[in-house]
Amino acid sequence: MTHIVIAVSPAHFLRWHQQLRDSIAARRPGDTVGFRLASGSAPQPQAAARLIATERLLVRGGKPTLCDRLEPPRATTTVAADIVIDLAGDYAGAGEIVLRPLYDGHPTDQAAVAAIMSGEAPVIAVANVATGAIVAEGLPSLESADCLIGGLEAVYSRLALLIEAAVENPRPAGATAARIDRAAVAPLPYILRNLAFRCGRALYHLCCHSPHWRVGWRFTQGRGVIDSGAIDGAPWRHMSDRQMGFAADPFPIAWRGRLGVFFERLDYQSNIGEIWYQAFNDAGPTGEPVPVIREPWHLSYPFLIEENGDLYMIPEASMTRGVTLYRCIAFPDRWEPVAPLLDDVEAADATVFRHGGRYWMTSVVRNGVGGYSDTLAIHHAPGLFGPWEPHARNPVVVDARFARPAGAVVATPHGLFRPVQDCSRGYGKALAIMRIDRLDPENFAQSCVSHMSPGRTWPGARLHTINRSGRLECIDGAILTPKYLPLRKLTHEWIDGRRQPIEGADQHCVATTDR
Template structure:
């Protein structure tokens, strides 16, 4: 198979310079056909991109950077293309004999300007891959922008995810095309210069915030409830939430409760801000609340979080997230709760975050937020299945199954209610871990997957703070987590943080944007 990218010469970008595209683990050759520009870009766009690279990315190259020298071809023509991917707005040549003629669309329109318009209107666009030979939408997804920096970073994220979707389409497996609404935002794109000014203001605000506060600072909430739990009410109402105390320079996140050998413990990520690396800790609960002290239970040279727990064959197992280490490890409990040994590696060589497993119709299914080295961390779902916990694990026929920042990333254990399977999901529409969704699994097999988000949970009067990120339950003990402002010293508690908020709010307003002070909550 030969793939041909059709791109505009005058707006050639670094992401276009590739000789292959990985499809099903195979490097498929790519050739580029440069075309003339049909739609001009906003005035000064490339200058702004250069400014962002120097100021926001400290000189680091990005996929949206302009190519300084445009080769006629990186090598001799490979031959007649089997697949054409047209990134322009040009009319398709009816004489083209490629078996597939694909056109990426951004909020329903083709071309880079459509992607830029969506970003400038305040959000990343919904991406569609359309086969122009028959008008079929072959895949659809909504990327997350939690690591995107500025306008160029957002465009880079969009194009990275477009390439991920193209690889999935070209794999030949049937795609499960979700229905996704176009991204929200003002109908009229804003001026690029104002967008960059806001980006610079936000970057400075973040630096001042990090100087004054530990960020992000997650904390665990807990309560005992019988019939007023989140899964029954669909919201955070019911008994008041308590906060598990932390030392201030450490945060607690990703709580997983378990009752084992007659004792109940909550396991969680324990991250020391001064080190920047997470370990797994635990604390015992006695039916009224936490008892004793926080106990470290598992540490590795790399970062650990999301300590998913599962009972199997009379043993207790843990799968902490170690996507930084590019594997999915399985640890066996040797002495509860504080001694764990690595037993095996379920999957290796991939970034898979927040792995969560359920049993369904006689099989084990492993869910995780998948990343192929580019783009966001919270927008792409991969599923694997096996006959036993130890594997071997087989990829779902439609991997990656779904791309949707609002309903992909796992947020806790699956729950079975009256024969219906549910899972909590992270809603990252407004940033990483901003809210929770309760999704009903409508269909799950090695070849199919469908879900529907029935309830959305956001921070508010019942759970104050900026975010809501994980939900789990053990008996009547229910746990969640969120984030809050955590000043680094008592000096900031006494007024400096308020001054910083006030100054930043004034500066940000002067830049033509909404006040930024509320973002520091």
Template structure:
């Protein structure tokens, strides 16, 4: 396969070399770069990027770093040279990164646009005005063949945001080459103005002020403190009401230096349990803990039930052929593992490895049309953790598992990452999803899966939720239910000083009605596989 990257030599960046190397390695592609006319960025933008390189990244290599065209180990030519004119008709795929109308001819010509506009100038302007833009691959006839909305969770500064876009652009192009018939979103088209030199100086000053305020904040507060809420329901819960209102949420008490997140309720032998991530903020390593609910409807003390040498979270629970299994997130070990309990709810041991050689987070299973399905977010390269939805399917729980033809089936920070168990309403299938567009775990959405086959995937949004007076806080990223026990989680401020902690707990106390009586947990088939 012969691939041409049509690029501006003034915008040559490290990602071009990285991408060309991957295409050559993975696809045995013959990659050529053809250069357009030299159109540099404004001097004040270049100076800003250089300042970020020193002060934010301390000289660390980024995919957005400029690179001298002579240092590229890829065949490259000026588009006007005689040699390029001879070879340009032979390209199987042309990727136009310029959009000046002089792209080479090829069997398949794709223009890359950011919020509908081509080139690095458009990318930078979009980032500075709106945040990370939609990336789209567009054919010469205007057909949109692939889209992505990358995550900014690892982006530091303008250069870091550019890097995240370039990394996900590589992911998107590779996915398109592997399967050109992708599910796409509508093209976003909006113009962004390049900031002036004065505006960039003001922006840099604000960035420094935010950095100083963050330093003060972390001296007063613990970083990202998550908590779990639970309640007994008579009937309708969050999904039916499309709201967090109703019976008042109760908070699982946590130690000062631990946070609790990713709650998964479970019913075993008529008794209700709650499994969750228990993270020690001193070590930043998670374990799986469990609380058992007593006959009075209240949770007991939290106890660790599973610990490994690496971080664990999101303890997905499943019953299969009379056995109870757990699939905790083991992305730090680059696999997806199935655990079985020797003495439920304790004594968990690794029973099987379902997938390996990948970073898969928030693994969620379901049965659909006689197949097992894994939904998870996967990470490629140095990109974010929350924007690439990948699917795998198998006839048997233990595999073999096959990747979906479109993996990642979705690159969208607002609609990819699982947020709890799948739900069924007759033949209809729904999935809670984290909305990480504003920040990681900022909100929650419910999507209906409208198409799920080994070759295709589609979903449509049903509703969205954000923290409110019923569940106050800064974030919301898990929703689960087992029988009449419903659980969520969210992040709040956690001051380091005890008297401030008490004030914060009162400030973030959930509002809602008190139930007439505690309801014993009963099976609810809508929340089961």
């Protein structure tokens, strides 16, 4: 039996602290998990506390949040601890393993408040206090954060996952945390900036289709994006789309002598994604695209896999809290659901591949709080139909920079490579290519080998999927598409003889993750 103690400050005991205790206790039923009061950090500064209280009333309608301050726990433990989780920030116990959360290298969440109010996500980590080594580290996604509360909930929920992982393996050797000092932002400028952002977003949605994704394609010989780590080379063309919808998540395939691309098409009026198919010939797209799978719920990311001579698809349908396998019964437009692969999990962009005699599935998961792109889970099975079981260290990555799948995993003589979305600056802003360095039921490690953003070769603001079948290579991206013709003339410039939006800025690659 392991005795786990969570050290908390009576002046700053929050709802997420209680939920962390309950989650660890449920995950480790044979251990004891209790609280211990420590002198700890002071509560949030009054200005930040007032802002959180105001947001809770006006933005969240008084509903409970992870940021709520609770009465300190009355029942505390006095047993000798094997592991202490120091949420107070200054626990000084002796003889135990002490794990301390860090926010941008600081021991209190006031650094997280400063980061969020400055418009950034803090780097979160769990350190072994005795050695100073980082046990677990990540970057939460703020893509769905609606205010300071939303940002803090994204931070707290993902930090809880890192703490649970650190409790499972508290002694790995890692580097020390880098300390980031940010200038404090007063609440009033933060409120005004958020108000201006909300007004600008409302005006943007009034005038523009947002976002307007399009599919790019090219025929290429030899090295493609996965091999070269760049989107330059042969020029990209984009599939024709319609003003009242967008096209995204392309998966090209050559199937029994027929070449084409499956993709998500979203209609702006219904705001529900469907899976469509565009036929290709040696010159490019031919004929009109056709719908292939329509459901009452949103569908996207039509991942394809061949098994025993049949073609299967796993479209993303995270709002159903399941992952369903479809079989093609008449190519390309007749499909039937044949098996649930995962149940009761909000999983997006499920990507299946074979490795080491097993089937592996990567996806990003979410449990109702925080972003949609920062938490990578892996499942594995002896066959495509399962049974699928979770990886021993799920979630294996908690990081918006290299968690979310961006296409099929590619096996090469140099290893397995998985394209990922870099959502650190927003959803679908850039791509990275990760090499899978280690994968088995107990371990996962990956490292970044290349990073790419939209630019002159593929103008636009976003880039988030890459797939290839034979010579046909496809990407996607989002452009600014005003709803009205006069605005289009004002917001577009001539690039390569076509009207395209101004190209996006480049970003940088983060080195490795290893959990």
